[in-house]
Amino acid sequence: MVASMTEITAQTALHLRRVIARKQVEHRIPGIVAGVGRDGRLMWCEGVGAADLAHPDDAPTADTQFLIASNTKTFTAVLVMALRDEGKVDLDDTVDVHIPESKHGGITIRQLLAHVTGMQREPIGDIWDTLEYPDREQLVEGWNRAERILRPHHKWHYSNLGFAMLGEIVARLDRREWAESLQARILDPLEMRRTTVGLEGNAAVGYYVPPFTDVPAVEPLLAIKATAPAGALASTVADLMTWGAFLADPVTEVLAPDTVEEMCQPQIVADLTSWRMAWGLGLMLLRDDDRVWVGHDGGMPGHITSLLVDRPSKTVATVLTNSTTSPDPSGTAMELGGYVVEHEPATPDAWRPGTLVPDELVPLLGTWYSEGRSFTFSIRQGRLEARLDAMPATMPASMFARIAEDLYRTESGRETGELLRVNRGPAGVVTHLNWATYRFTREPYAFGGWL
Numbered sequence: 001m002v003a004s005m006t007e008i009t010a011q012t013a014l015h016l017r018r019v020i021a022r023k024q025v026e027h028r029i030p031g032i033v034a035g036v037g038r039d040g041r042l043m044w045c046e047g048v049g050a051a052d053l054a055h056p057d058d059a060p061t062a063d064t065q066f067l068i069a070s071n072t073k074t075f076t077a078v079l080v081m082a083l084r085d086e087g088k089v090d091l092d093d094t095v096d097v098h099i100p101e102s103k104h105g106g107i108t109i110r111q112l113l114a115h116v117t118g119m120q121r122e123p124i125g126d127i128w129d130t131l132e133y134p135d136r137e138q139l140v141e142g143w144n145r146a147e148r149i150l151r152p153h154h155k156w157h158y159s160n161l162g163f164a165m166l167g168e169i170v171a172r173l174d175r176r177e178w179a180e181s182l183q184a185r186i187l188d189p190l191e192m193r194r195t196t197v198g199l200e201g202n203a204a205v206g207y208y209v210p211p212f213t214d215v216p217a218v219e220p221l222l223a224i225k226a227t228a229p230a231g232a233l234a235s236t237v238a239d240l241m242t243w244g245a246f247l248a249d250p251v252t253e254v255l256a257p258d259t260v261e262e263m264c265q266p267q268i269v270a271d272l273t274s275w276r277m278a279w280g281l282g283l284m285l286l287r288d289d290d291r292v293w294v295g296h297d298g299g300m301p302g303h304i305t306s307l308l309v310d311r312p313s314k315t316v317a318t319v320l321t322n323s324t325t326s327p328d329p330s331g332t333a334m335e336l337g338g339y340v341v342e343h344e345p346a347t348p349d350a351w352r353p354g355t356l357v358p359d360e361l362v363p364l365l366g367t368w369y370s371e372g373r374s375f376t377f378s379i380r381q382g383r384l385e386a387r388l389d390a391m392p393a394t395m396p397a398s399m400f401a402r403i404a405e406d407l408y409r410t411e412s413g414r415e416t417g418e419l420l421r422v423n424r425g426p427a428g429v430v431t432h433l434n435w436a437t438y439r440f441t442r443e444p445y446a447f448g449g450w451l
Contacts (some may be wrong), residue, residue: 015343019339028209028214028323034047035238036315043344045061067233068235070296071295074247076229080166081255083174115268117157120146121159123160133226134226136171163231190251194236194239195234237320265281294308304325304326364384365379368386373389373390
């Protein structure tokens with residue numbers, strides 16, 4: 001659970017308030033609340049307008065629930081990845097492995113998570129016209145009648161139908177309803193008590209503000225049944241700070257950190273014009289200058305929201321609004337979060353000296369050359385690391401793990417997964433290294449200059 005609010009400067013707080021106040025006025029949003037946090041702590045939260053126009057002076061707060069809609073997909077994706085880590089599903093399994101009655105061949109779990117199946121966007125039946133949603137049986141039957149409109153992985157194409165099917169797979173593999181799995185595996189361990197299927201308790205009323213009048217209409221609350229895994233959740237700023245903190249610094253009880261990192265790896269570029277949006281495994285990846293925000297946005301009638309995380313700084317930004325026509329909540333979240341990253345930077349962790357210099361690593365330390373470029377090999381906390389000297393300081397070094405005598409595996413950074421082999425002469429002196437098969441020498445050479 002998110003801890004109590006921590007302080008930011010008055011100047012930063014004033015700037016953030018002005019941002020959301022301007023958005024509320026310019027876009028005629030009945031109520032907006034936003035929050036920015038770091039390391040699981042809420043740094044700033046403020047609401048403008050009204051959560052319920054029957055009480056126009058009561059602005060939404062950190063405990064006001066909004067429908068977070070497609071932000072739900074990030075929770076469903078974590079459930080899928082947890083089942084993968086338990087060996088119950090493989091990302092390259094096809095849907096019919098777990099739903100035998102599925103008649104669409106070749107569609108994988110990975111494709112569903114990244115919206116690259118080529119399947120149509122919504123379940124059959126014009127659900128956003130009729131506002132009638134399928135139950136679990138109708139969902140699968142409709143899946144078989146749904147159209148595959150694109151070749152797989154040819155283009156990114158968002159599909160609520162696909163994520164509803166992921167929820168069905170979760171339910172079958174976990175042998176309980178999707179909502180029960182969500183509660184047990186995520187909400188209870190993280191103590192997210194104000195995140196529920198549908199609105200409960202202190203909640204914002206959703207509105208539609210017509211273009212030519214200033215009198216909002218109340219939007220209906222929809223029971224979306226088997227499509228719940230794609231968009232049924234409601235939450236608050238406080239709870240979403242907890243969820244964002246998890247995405248930044250995962251709790252192993254819920255999902256391994258390496259698995260969350262895997263979810264953040266781009267599977268496809270979604271924005272082919274400016275290359276500012278890609279998609280991971282259930283997560284949006286949005287680029288803002290040199291920073292990549294991870295998370296999702298969501299929209300239901302009367303509720304438009306976003307939650308984004310800058311993982312390197314562990315900064316979380318969320319924006320919740322109660323208007324169908326609220327524009328670009330993710331843009332606002334990045335504006336708020338980016339300002340805090342720049343003007344309220346995180347304090348770096350203190351440097352801690354190591355206690356071990358393994359004897360076998362000593363001959364590897366210092367400068368090595370490959371392809372005419374210099375690399376520095378050094379020891380950090382008893383482990384070998386390497387860094388291209390010309391590489392920006394923001395890029396991580398490569399870290400190695402010993403797997404046999406004079407043989408190491410690159411565990412992170414440049415050339416992840418590749419082998420580093422130490423070569424010795426007759427007297428046992430290290431002569432050169434081979435990393436990802438490239439030769440590393442103490443002196444700079446042209447290719448073949450060592451022959």
